[in-house]
Amino acid sequence: MSRFFSDKFASLTPYTPGEQPRDAAYVKLNTNESPFPPSPKAVAAASKEAERLMLYSDPDERALREALAALHGLTPDEFLVTNGSDEALYFAFSAYCDDRHPAVFADITYGFYPVFAALLSLPTRVVPLREDFTVNVDDFCPAGGTVFLANPNAPTGLALSPAEIERILAANPDSVVLVDEAYVDFGAESVLPLIRRRPNLLVVQTFSKSRSMAGARLGFAAGSPELIADLNTIRCSINPYNVNRMTLAAGIGALADEEYTHRNCQTIIKTRTRVLAEMRKMGFWATESVTNFLFVRHPALSGEALYRALRERGILVRHFGTPALNDYNRITVGSDAQMDTLLGAVRSILEEKS
Numbered sequence: 001m002s003r004f005f006s007d008k009f010a011s012l013t014p015y016t017p018g019e020q021p022r023d024a025a026y027v028k029l030n031t032n033e034s035p036f037p038p039s040p041k042a043v044a045a046a047s048k049e050a051e052r053l054m055l056y057s058d059p060d061e062r063a064l065r066e067a068l069a070a071l072h073g074l075t076p077d078e079f080l081v082t083n084g085s086d087e088a089l090y091f092a093f094s095a096y097c098d099d100r101h102p103a104v105f106a107d108i109t110y111g112f113y114p115v116f117a118a119l120l121s122l123p124t125r126v127v128p129l130r131e132d133f134t135v136n137v138d139d140f141c142p143a144g145g146t147v148f149l150a151n152p153n154a155p156t157g158l159a160l161s162p163a164e165i166e167r168i169l170a171a172n173p174d175s176v177v178l179v180d181e182a183y184v185d186f187g188a189e190s191v192l193p194l195i196r197r198r199p200n201l202l203v204v205q206t207f208s209k210s211r212s213m214a215g216a217r218l219g220f221a222a223g224s225p226e227l228i229a230d231l232n233t234i235r236c237s238i239n240p241y242n243v244n245r246m247t248l249a250a251g252i253g254a255l256a257d258e259e260y261t262h263r264n265c266q267t268i269i270k271t272r273t274r275v276l277a278e279m280r281k282m283g284f285w286a287t288e289s290v291t292n293f294l295f296v297r298h299p300a301l302s303g304e305a306l307y308r309a310l311r312e313r314g315i316l317v318r319h320f321g322t323p324a325l326n327d328y329n330r331i332t333v334g335s336d337a338q339m340d341t342l343l344g345a346v347r348s349i350l351e352e353k354s
């Protein structure tokens with residue numbers, strides 16, 4: 001830290017992203033990326049758009065908002081386009097939390113929520129999950145602030161039903177309830193169709209996972225035109241060109257190829273089911289994940305030990321060193337070949353141990 005750094009941020013602990021190694025060819029199962037390339041339509045659109053990089057991107061992001069609206073049967077003014085869904089989350093923390101409206105989120109959830117709250121000096125109310133990592137809906141009814149709900153949740157992989165989320169929405173009519181649906185395409189149900197009925201609902205999604213575009217940084221928020229206008233006020237006070245031309249074009253290309261996205265998600269779900277069964281046979285406890293990752297624990301191996309042993313064998317998974325998650329690992333569902341490598345390595349680690 002330099003002596004010039006504002007006191008405000010002196011004790012800030014930034015979000016720690018999963019490793020992005022440059023040195024070795026790891027099997028990368030640590031950041032929930034897709035093992036598949038983006039749609040050829042997304043790649044072609046981005047390459048073509050590269051020729052126009054001398055021009056700023058459209059600050060209205062109109063074409064992509066129109067494509068999102070057409071896909072979801074809504075209007076473009078119900079969408080906001082962002083630089084990754086992290087940016088949508090940041091805008092929402094900025095817009096809807098203050099001393100009178102604490103940020104309310106689970107104790108085990110996406111690690112960026114407490115970071116945004118700390119960055120913006122916001123009060124928080126942290127709601128413990130149940131022992132089995134499920135959300136107790138009653139704890140959010142009412143929530144006493146602006147709700148941030150990852151659904152499905154990370155790193156647990158578990159989802160609430162739309163009916164349960166509606167209960168939270170109904171119990172908090174004077175608070176914004178943000179539902180972060182980063183992993184929704186792998187087996188959960190989206191509440192996006194509820195935005196017209198629930199003026200306090202903000203849904204956030206990403207192109208990083210099911211659309212294989214983590215490196216493009218593209219996300220969006222959907223909600224009433226009034227909520228979207230609030231977020232636009234924040235966006236245009238920071239960076240009206242928040243999404244670059246190539247990414248906007250790639251997003252439109254991806255949305256023109258929903259069949260490709262759907263097929264990839266089905267493949268991931270099939271692989272997930274297979275790997276989950278194999279790992280349970282090897283003695284792992286695991287949640288019934290509806291995401292593109294598994295959340296597992298082995299009774300004979302600490303989370304840290306499994307993480308290290310896999311790393312030595314060239315496989316990266318995620319281990320969170322917090323007390324509640326110390327025994328667990330989060331493992332991205334990759335290609336069948338990657339998962340076979342993982343299963344083989346886990347088998348040999350367990351054999352060595354016994």
Ligand code: PMP
Binds near residue numbers: 084153205206207214
């Ligand atoms: N929400 C959740 C729950 C996530 O796990 C992630 C991925 N780290 C994000 C949001 C952000 O994803 P991105 O910024 O790539 O859209």
